[in-house]
Amino acid sequence: MWKSSFRLLKNSVKPRPKHLQWSNLSTQLQKTPTEVVDCVVIGAGVVGIAVARELALKGRDVLVVESASTFGTGTSSRNSEVIHAGIYYPPGSLKANLCVRGRKILYKYCSDHGVPHKQIGKLIVATTLTEIPKLRNLLDHGIENGVEGLRMMEGFEAMQMEPELQCVKALLSPCTGIVDSHSLMVSLLGEADNYRTTFSYNTTVIGGHIQDNSIHLHICESKDLEKCVENSSVRTQLILVPKLVINSTGLSALRLAKRLCGTHHGVIPESSYYARGCYFTLSKTRTAPFRHLIYPLPEDGGIGVHVTLDLDGNVKFGPDVEWIEGMDDISSFLNKFDYTVHGDRKNRFYPEIRKYYPNLKDGSLEPGYAGIRPKLSGPKQPPTDFVIQGENVHGVPGLVNLLGIESPGLTSSMAIAEYIVSKFLR
Ligand SMILES: Cc1cc2nc3c(=O)[nH]c(=O)nc-3n(C[C@H](O)[C@H](O)[C@H](O)COP(=O)(O)OP(=O)(O)OC[C@H]3O[C@@H](n4cnc5c(N)ncnc54)[C@H](O)[C@@H]3O)c2cc1C
Known part of the structure; x- marks a missing residue:
């Protein structure tokens, strides 16, 4: 039992x-x-x-x-459900090693046990010329971490792959995917x-x-x-x-x-630090604007307000980063954290998303859900x-x-x- x-x-x-x-x-x-x-x-x-x-x-x-x-x-049950490739983390770190190893055994486990998942691939995009060196750094990290198939693409090539996308360069990660975490x-x-x-x-x-x-x-x-x-x-x-x-x-x-x-x-x-991440879903759209996951470059505390697709083809954007106060021990054991997604946060989402998805229509974002990251370093501190x-x-x-x-x-x-x-x- x-x-x-x-x-x-x-x-x-x-x-x-x-x-x-x-x-x-x-x-x-x-x-x-x-x-x-x-x-x-x-x-x-x-x-x-x-x-x-x-x-x-x-x-x-x-x-x-x-x-x-x-x-x-x-x-x-409050995350992006992305099977990460292992690009972002310093070579030799537990995050790098366990992500790369975890991804491989997770894909195999999902295939063997009928867990819904899809290796849809992802594009990390530079939307200005000044971001290109950061994209190159990510490529170097990824290669050092043993991530397979990474490829730097010119903007036009990425935009041919994804017609709704705007970028000057992109890093393609074909082994990134999504999984039904439940x-x-x-x-x-x-x-x-x-x-x-x-x-x-x-x-x-x-x-x-x-x-x-x-x-x-x-x-x-x-x-x-x-x-x-x-x-x-x-x-x-x-x-x-x-x-x-x-x-x-x-x-x-x-x-x-x-x-x-x-x-x-x-x-x-x-100390524990907590960074809430909110998601907004895309409404008023019959078909998803993208076939791949689309990520901007990482920001302080997170990996950027990205496009995530679930296995039913629904589109969500997020998570952002909002540093929140902790609480007493017992309340934290009982998960009394505040997961409210305040509608006014979408005002910050529109300009962020439009950097790589300029055709995002006014009024198309609806509040989704939020998750909270358990952090060991605070705002402006290195991850x-x-x-x-x-x-x-x-x-x-x-x-x-x-x-x-x-x-x-x-x-x-x-x-x-x-x-x-x-x-x-x-
Ligand atoms: C916004 C966001 C997006 C993310 N996106 C991704 C992603 O796309 N891909 C990815 O790989 N990772 C992602 N993550 C990270 C991933 O979701 C977490 O690392 C993972 O879910 C952590 O699982 P866990 O079992 O450690 O924690 P939890 O799922 O939080 O489980 C901890 C459990 O402990 C219980 N508990 C707490 N205190 C006590 C106590 N004192 N006694 C008994 N039980 C207790 C809680 O009730 C809870 O059920 C994301 C995280 C966030 C916040």
Whole structure:
């Protein structure tokens, strides 16, 4: 059974093992039911699900703990659904390596498992002569990262391919594609389930402590936590003692990492930053104006307001970058982020899009949806890499923190899972 609930999880707890040392714990924790388990994955987004599947395929017993009432309600269902090639990231970085590897295994997985996807290719465009050197830099990065088939094109050639496009030069990336992220998660989850993974929804990890050289996770039912947000008293209802725990909580991963007591705080990045990205959909158009994904050059915090097509041929533009304030830990665990797309933001979209799509008609943009990027660096700071920290870095036995898993996290998800299993499975 893959859909468990917090109550089922709590009722399955065995009597507390006698060998645990309780002397240093608070009275509250001494009375808390405790369960020793094999592997816990915290967070059922695409990355957590891919990691759970990979661990389960290796014969491990996996419990996925998710604060929401189902899987994939966070960033994994609020993105562009693009299978990135691996062009943008510094050579040798985790983003570059895991994106290129992730793309290859993702395409194969989608083909083998009937997950809807399409390798439609993408054009990154320079719309002014001053942008051309940046386009050349991207080409160099891409080649160094091992991205296949990249080709610089003259503007006229790109505009022949895409008659609605305006540009002076373009970089063609034929191996970029799109995927139905929900179907991907359903498929990965089904496999994990077949290999003894249990999913416990409405179940939130609120912190932890180290005892007898093992990490102890403090668990609370999400609905009780909702009440605590109001009166701010949070009570641990269950303790899980896993051999291996993967903190794959996306937007709240850094906050949770700081709450896992005993962690050497010096090695955990100081602050979380959040950059909301809004999408607008194209209405009043019968056929999509483009056949490829069209991207301008990257901007501070994102890769530019681009054209994305979904598998049904719908067109959306986005995401932009809006730096937003964080929130308290518990609210972030419960995904209380503001995903509102304010209609007036479209006034910024029109001029951005018209740089490469001059025929965009007035009144054709409708508010779509928003996603939020979990950032490890703030406005005007250089972008950071994915951070994957194990015991060797932070000193906590069996804990792996996945921090700053922003784009290309969807593309990289299966490669992140592979990386974790090869590096941290004992
Ligand atoms: C606007 C935007 C566009 C993007 N476009 C692309 C793209 O085109 N291609 C691409 O490759 N990548 C893209 N990305 C990145 C990609 O979407 C993410 O990297 C990926 O979805 C992250 O998955 P995740 O599982 O780490 O996080 P999430 O999907 O956020 O999952 C984390 C889960 O943890 C749960 N959780 C949080 N705290 C707790 C807790 N304390 N206890 C229990 N559960 C908890 C949450 O409820 C959530 O379900 C984009 C991201 C954004 C924001």
